[in-house]
Amino acid sequence: MALMVVKFDLKKRVKLAQTVWFMYWFAVMAGVLVFSMGLFFKIELRKRSELMDNNESHFLPNLLIFMGLITCGINAFGGKICYDSLDPTKFVKWKPMLKTFLVFCMVFNALLLLTALVCFLMRIPLQFTLAEGLRNGMRYYKDTDTPGRCYMKRTLDLMQMEFRCCGNEHYRDWFEVQWVSNRYLDFSAKEVKDRIGSNVDGQYLMDGVPFSCCNPSSPRPCIQYQMTNNTAHYSYDHYTEELNVWKRGCSDALLSYYGGMMNTIGALVVLVTMLEVAVTVGLQYVDSSLSTLANPEDPESESEGWILEKTVKETFTDIIAKMKAMGKGSKVEEGGEAAAAPSS
Amino acid sequence: MLLKLKFNQQRRVRLAQGLWLLSWTAVMCGAFVFCLGVYLKMELFRRAEVMDDSDIHAVPNILMMVGLASIGTNWIASRICQDSLDESRFPRWRVFMLAWFAVATLLCVLLVAVVMLSYALQGRLEESLKVGLRNGIRFYKDTDVPGRCFQKETIDRLQMEFRCCGNNNFKDWFEVQWVSNRYLDFTSKDVKDRVRSNVDGRYLLDGVPFSCCNPASPRPCLQNQLTDNSAHFNYDYQTEELNLYSRGCREALINYYMELMNSTGPGVLSVILIQMSVIMSLRFLQTSVEGAMALEDPEAESEGFLLEKGVKETFEDVKVKVLTMLKAAQINPEAAAAAEESCGGADAENGGEKTPVKTSTPAS
Numbered sequence: 001m002a003l004m005v006v007k008f009d010l011k012k013r014v015k016l017a018q019t020v021w022f023m024y025w026f027a028v029m030a031g032v033l034v035f036s037m038g039l040f041f042k043i044e045l046r047k048r049s050e051l052m053d054n055n056e057s058h059f060l061p062n063l064l065i066f067m068g069l070i071t072c073g074i075n076a077f078g079g080k081i082c083y084d085s086l087d088p089t090k091f092v093k094w095k096p097m098l099k100t101f102l103v104f105c106m107v108f109n110a111l112l113l114l115t116a117l118v119c120f121l122m123r124i125p126l127q128f129t130l131a132e133g134l135r136n137g138m139r140y141y142k143d144t145d146t147p148g149r150c151y152m153k154r155t156l157d158l159m160q161m162e163f164r165c166c167g168n169e170h171y172r173d174w175f176e177v178q179w180v181s182n183r184y185l186d187f188s189a190k191e192v193k194d195r196i197g198s199n200v201d202g203q204y205l206m207d208g209v210p211f212s213c214c215n216p217s218s219p220r221p222c223i224q225y226q227m228t229n230n231t232a233h234y235s236y237d238h239y240t241e242e243l244n245v246w247k248r249g250c251s252d253a254l255l256s257y258y259g260g261m262m263n264t265i266g267a268l269v270v271l272v273t274m275l276e277v278a279v280t281v282g283l284q285y286v287d288s289s290l291s292t293l294a295n296p297e298d299p300e301s302e303s304e305g306w307i308l309e310k311t312v313k314e315t316f317t318d319i320i321a322k323m324k325a326m327g328k329g330s331k332v333e334e335g336g337e338a339a340a341a342p343s344s
Numbered sequence: 345m346l347l348k349l350k351f352n353q354q355r356r357v358r359l360a361q362g363l364w365l366l367s368w369t370a371v372m373c374g375a376f377v378f379c380l381g382v383y384l385k386m387e388l389f390r391r392a393e394v395m396d397d398s399d400i401h402a403v404p405n406i407l408m409m410v411g412l413a414s415i416g417t418n419w420i421a422s423r424i425c426q427d428s429l430d431e432s433r434f435p436r437w438r439v440f441m442l443a444w445f446a447v448a449t450l451l452c453v454l455l456v457a458v459v460m461l462s463y464a465l466q467g468r469l470e471e472s473l474k475v476g477l478r479n480g481i482r483f484y485k486d487t488d489v490p491g492r493c494f495q496k497e498t499i500d501r502l503q504m505e506f507r508c509c510g511n512n513n514f515k516d517w518f519e520v521q522w523v524s525n526r527y528l529d530f531t532s533k534d535v536k537d538r539v540r541s542n543v544d545g546r547y548l549l550d551g552v553p554f555s556c557c558n559p560a561s562p563r564p565c566l567q568n569q570l571t572d573n574s575a576h577f578n579y580d581y582q583t584e585e586l587n588l589y590s591r592g593c594r595e596a597l598i599n600y601y602m603e604l605m606n607s608t609g610p611g612v613l614s615v616i617l618i619q620m621s622v623i624m625s626l627r628f629l630q631t632s633v634e635g636a637m638a639l640e641d642p643e644a645e646s647e648g649f650l651l652e653k654g655v656k657e658t659f660e661d662v663k664v665k666v667l668t669m670l671k672a673a674q675i676n677p678e679a680a681a682a683a684e685e686s687c688g689g690a691d692a693e694n695g696g697e698k699t700p701v702k703t704s705t706p707a708s
Binding site: 144145150153154157158161179180181183184185186189210211212214216217218219220221222224233234235 | 487488493496497500501504522523524526527528529532553554555557559560562563564565567576577578
């Protein structure tokens, strides 16, 4: 027995074709939406590629752009088929390729679902890229005179102010790098010589952070330098002080920003996939209802529409049998050639 | 007649259809003007804390009102269009036509007034910002005073977002105490010196808050001891340009708001043009349809015009009409008073008094 049989008369067929045509136009817009989301994500990644060491993977936005374009194409084509299905003369030319088209649509829907899955999973490589990129960024903060890195300071400052974060994981990350350029250090001063002498690499390390870490909501003017020294500032305890600088780490902030974007895009792609499945089922009904006319010459006769000609199990065994037959066919041909070759 | 044009049936139909489309476009324009007003108002509200008075809010308020009114007016115009070619339904609109023209012209005038107002109020905006920012800088340190505790955050975010420092420039911060007394150690010599160095006993320093720092500077931000060249290595106060933002916040905010209003100027002007073309087209449609109806033949050719007589004559007519209305209003209370005095026997008098008024109107 066929799967999900529905009886159709002329009026119902016309209505079905019209509805599916409408849905195909919605699906074209959904394809445009997927394309533009891919483009948007690509631009967002490019904007901050400096912070990710220009190493970020553009696989996901490229995939979204590609899938968006193909969705538009497939749905426009499907819409045309539906439009022509109301006219028997026009529909005849589409009939032979309809089955192949439907199989192709099904494969494409599976690929769309995979794309949605990739959207959700891309968070993990992004996490590593961000951590690595930010660590390097902080190291190059002071290199405002090195060509190619002279804008790192500005980029990092603007990013810390915009995302309300400080350092890689924690503001203490700034204590471990030299973020003051040597051009502005007085090497004849005792304090500078002490600090440089205090570590192996000869770096000027201090317990201070750049101004972009400051939190405007703090009730007191920002304390950037000598942060661990309670006596350097009046009425200050660095263990309990919470509002002075941003507590969040920038890799955490950026990850949640991009992660949120990818989750939204993934959810939208899942919705688009469901729409695509619906239009594919609709087109299958249109096709099957037009091919089972009770009286092929009379367009007003009744017909039946179904999703699968036989039940799921039977269709599956049919497909396996067909594949086996194809495999056997090629084997017989080989055997025939082998037999023909020695004999010739 | 002003701008006389001949209309046959086909032209009338085309005019009605074109006007229907145009009036729906004008409805969209009205919605656009309304949204513009809402957007301007939101932007002004966001920075309301650094503005002293709210005179400038007149601009978005008028825009919102005009937007809503023009949506309604143009929707009515589209209904009139739809009914204009139907003889049975058109007469009921006749009564409203004059009122509609008056309202639509008023809307155009208001839109022009808004454009002029946005330029005229620039001076008031500047004054308001000057006072508001001065207060904001004075109350920066009062993070423990209810009602002012958010000034610090507001000013900090403002300076960071608009890339500006102080009212006119960063030296404004040298003249106020922006560090709260709670964080000053009054037993230390430095604090005592500074507090004694001025009449009001304020802790003044040649330093600025962190939000004045310019991220584009190649060196880490120098906030304190700005005028002391020896306090920092390789630093010259006179030539250092990138360390802090050089612009004052008043200038930055004025530029921002003026740019906003200027960029909406062309949009508003095109809305005015569309509205005026709707008015003129509707007048042509009204006169040509009425002409056709007067000829008792819906297919006949009729004339459409803007004004029945010349501009000057129409003006005289209107003046006389208004005066007559005023006279009638004056005479009627007198007649009512006379009727009260002699109730019953004076009907002939009332009739006699009323007739001169009646005969005078046709002659005018």
